[in-house]
Each structure stands twice: as C-alpha cells, then as structure tokens.
Amino acid sequence: MSGIVHKKVTEYIESFGGIQELQDLEFYAKENYVPIVMKDAARFLGFMIASNKPQTILELGTAIGYSALVMAMHGEGQITSVERDESMRDLALENIKKKGYEDRIQVVLDDCAGFLGKSDQVYDFIFMDAGKSHYREYLDLSLPRLSEDGMILCDNVLYKGLVAEEEVARKHRTNIVNLKDFIRYVHEREDLVVSLLSISDGMLLIRRKK
C-alpha cells in the first residue's frame, strides 16, 4: 500500500486483485520482499498496452519479470527488459519461460543508463521502474529512443507521497529530492505532454508534443 490516497480507497481498489494468471509471481514477490508494481499499477500497465498496442517495448528494471509478463500478456509487441542484478535476471528468465513468453521478452543484463546510451533501437513504449533517483537522466537518454507517437510511463514518482511534502524526509532523501526535480523538469519542458497520476505509488505519463 503506497498511502498516497485514502487507505479505504486503496483497499477497495486492491480488493479486485492483480493479474489472475500471475498470482504465483505476486505471491513470490511478497514472500521474498521483491519490489514489483502494485496491483493497480499492473492493471493500468496492462490497460495502456492493450489500448496503445506498442510493437516495441523497453522496460527499465525487470526484477522477477512480473511487469514484463503483464505487458506481454496484454499486447503483441516485443519487449526488452533491462536488469543489472544477475540473480534477478535469472529468476525473470525462469518465470518468462514458465509462462511461455520467451519469444516475446528479452532480458538484458546491464545498467539502464549504460544500455540506453548504446542502444540504437526505437521503442513505442518505455516503462521506467528502476533507479528512481536517475529518472531525469533516463528520460534524457530515452527520448531519442522513443518513436514519434511513443509514450513513457514512470512508476513510483510520488514515492509514498513523500515528494509532495514541503520538508524533505531525511530517509530516502536522494530519491525524494531527485524525484521532485524530475517531476518539475518534465512539467517545465515545453516539448512534452505530461500527466502525473495519483494511482499506485504515483505514475507519470510522458509523450512528445506534436
């Protein structure tokens, strides 16, 4: 529970559950303290993929492959997911194989900024869910890789609501300061269309202005 909306509302939304076919991964993540997208974020992500039908998808931060599988199950595009932790990459590959999506999801063992810096691919949809304090850097590296009508979705941008506090909490200070800076930065850029959503732990949608 992120605590950014009323507890009762969050409980009500969560009562509808996550993604039925991936309940085993949701359970594993909970038991093993692996951070994966919240249930409402998973549904929103699936909805975005089903509506926009991106052909090429980039995910920053794979963990056990949960959100990559959500995207695969809701569309037909090819997914590249970047993860720097080898044991997570291995778990993700295992899960992807178990669910039968190994021909649609490729997991790259790399650092997100390093990968973006050398990639020459173009993506229709980019999902950012790693290195929260590096989102501004990832955005600058992602925009040249985004197709004309492409979209970027960033998770956890409200950081349990802490970015909305005037006084920055000492704990997680770097993440909060950098997320505040990132959110202000995207809103000030006149070439971008931006929507900051108070769903899940705060999600931010970005696309180029035409």
Ligand SMILES: C[S@@+](CC[C@H](N)C(=O)[O-])C[C@H]1O[C@@H](n2cnc3c(N)ncnc32)[C@H](O)[C@@H]1O
């Ligand atoms: C929140 S988890 C991703 C959860 C996943 N998107 C899901 O919902 O199923 C973030 C992951 O990003 C990875 N990560 C963090 N910083 C990274 C970086 N700079 N480059 C690549 N991976 C990174 C972590 O190892 C972690 O597994």
